[in-house]
Amino acid sequence: MILLKVGEKLKIPGFKKVIPGLSFGRFKLRDEFESDHWYVAQLEACIQSKSLSQGKIIHQHIIKNNSHIKDFTIILDKLAHLYVKCNEIEHARRLFDKIPNPSVVCWNMMIRAYAWNGPFQQAIDLYYKMLQLGVTPNKFTYPFVLKACSALQDIQVGQGIHEDVEKLGLEMDIYVCTALVDMYAKCGDLFQAQTLFNGMSKRDIVAWNAIIAGFSLHTLHKETMELLVQMQQAGIIPNSSTVVAVLPTVGQANALSQGKAIHAYSLRKMFSDSVVVGTGLLDMYAKCHDLSYARKIFDRMKQKNEICWSAMIGGYVTCDSMTNALTLFDEMVHVYGLNPTPVTLASILRACAKLTDLIKGQSLHCYMIKSGMDFDTTVGNSLISMYAKCGMMEDAVGFLEEMTSKDTVSYSGIMSGCVQNGRAEKALIIFRQMQLSGFYPDLATMMALLPACSHLAALQKVFDRMHKRDVVSWNTMIIGYGIHGQCTEALSLFHEFQVSGLKPDDVTFVAILSACSHSGLVKEGKYWFNAMNQDFKITPRMAHYICMVDLLARAGNLDEAYIFIQRMPFEPDIRVWSALLAACRTHKNIEMGEEVLKRIQELGPESTGNFVLMSNIYSSVGRWDDAAQIRTIQQHQGYKKSPGCSWVEVSGVIHGFIGGDQSHPQSASINKKLQELLVQMKRLGYSADSNFVLHDVEEEEKEQILLYHSEKIAIAFGILNISPPKPILVTKNLRICVDCHSAIKFMTLITNREIIVRDASRFHHFKNGICNCQDFW
DNA sequence: ATAGGGTTAG
Structure with a gap:
């Protein structure tokens, strides 16, 4: 019985104390320890010290002496625990499957392992297996299994589990309820998340952070900031997790001054040494196009992980600084020896797409295959876009066909590639394939496809062949008519849609309002805006307000549009003001143009489009100096006009x-x-x-x-x-x-x-x- | 004795 090589040293300090029979030179166990109790004690020691190698020695010993063991349940339980603790999940699972009746604690442990490390579906499968075997989950089970739902964005399973929670009467538990809030928020059902959150008898900082992170990740900037204020009014002081939760929406909204305030708060509170906070800040600055500040934070970070490298690389790609992105990627891999993650790879592929560097893109494809990342949906989608942008449609389609986990984005990438490479009819064929495969088109899909439908007939083809006309396909048709300026057709189609018995959704109204706006039908637009709210019970979103401002202002009702903006129930974003500014140009209203530009500048750094609009407003009345000055400011702030x-x-x-x-x-x-x-x-x-x-x-x-x-x-x-x-x-x-x-x-x-x-x-x-x-x- | 919230991406 050789369990330890002669001369091998025990690496764990204090280990000798719990293994009295173990000596350094020669391995020997005293008989009285060779019992269930002895093994359990040894395994517990290994678990505590996370000692995998020593644990394996005990494991081997158990296998050789299994005839002496009375109760396997407890020993297998401990062994599985050990392997979980040491991140050997599959190993743990094999042992777990051998346990005749695992305890709830043991089930929870296994579910937790999958919820933390994936594959997340395994956590959910285990939960249902547990129910099937008649084991009652407890309040510890739910945070784990819900975390898996969040990771998979699987709201349907999440809702089912929510019902189980209610049946067991666990919904009042603060941990379980916070996990539910988090699940709904991450899956995008912010209404349900908010309802549960409001119903909590006590809300601690973790609950607040969960709801804030949900709103932030779904780019609801204003709502996120309101929650942040409410949280403080409730007497809870934001911690580093709060800061990290808020930052994504700050970057998304380009709210640089807000971001700087949060940065200052983090410095005061000494949060900024943390990698996670640092990454959040870096990403915020990059999203606000302040690359030099982002890089400063990156350089000063004491510890760096793959995530902050990926964030910095992604920031460079977003800001079209491809050389820096590639250099940094090289440094990450070759100087620091870090392995690129799927996220890193997606960013680098995006850089190749922007550079149309097919050779580098292909070498990354090879790397993907070698490292098994070709099964990752996001990386696969980035690869498709890269091939499409490089004009390699056959490679793009070939990859799509092999993809096991394709989604709407994969198809959209292909379709936009087809359209850009002059294969409009191919795009429409793929659109049909996509719908037949059960994928729903989203906004990006439609944007990719619309240029292909140069003749409405083409779209009508697509539509007539749809076996099941759902809300999305109706919306698509209405958008199609609207964008062609055929508002009457759009409205009559809308009427048909309602007769068919289906209910219009918020997208339908974006389509209707923009159709009215494109055709200058102010009265109709106003009517449907009110009807949507009152009759259809759909609360207008930012997109609807943008359409309305566009509608009023385009038709020359600039003052009315201005008042309309002021009466909005939430803060207008830059796009609302841009719509008004565009109309100021059309109607040559300098005063309002200047006022609107001021508002735009208050909201943070701006896109080139608004500079061009303002400059054009001045030019239109011959104020060349003012026009030139705007161009100078634009250049000074580093905005380049994208060429027509x-x-x-x-x-x-x-x-x-x-x-x-x-x-x-x-x-x-x-x-x-x-x-x-x-x-x-x-x-x-x-x-x-x-x-x-x-x-x-x-x-x-x-x-x-x-x-x-x-x-x-x-x-x-x-x-x-x-x-x-x-x-x-x-x-x-x-x-x-x-x-x-x-x-x-x-x-x-x-x-x-x-x-x-x-x-x-x-x-x-x-x-x-x-x-x-x-x-x- | 096993619990809830945080960063990057198509």
């Missing part, structure tokens, strides 16, 4: 153009066509609308600058290469400019062609000198 790009598809190949582009092989004939069109357009009464050209230059020069806007180049190219009567479809990344909009009307008259421009906000159908948007966009 337009695309047009000719026999399956996508041609892309940027403003002033001369790089296309057909440039010479494009230029000739444009000059030709200009002469004819002027003859019909066109004059260059130079309001939006920054420099105060000669009339003729303005004309030439405007003539080479990307959409005009793309259209000229389309006229030359697409034979009539096929309409010319151009896609533009930004909103179409005022001059182009009026020029294209003339072009349809000159060429007798139908021209469709899908810009950042909608489709414009130009035909016979008019656009169906009625100049609302």
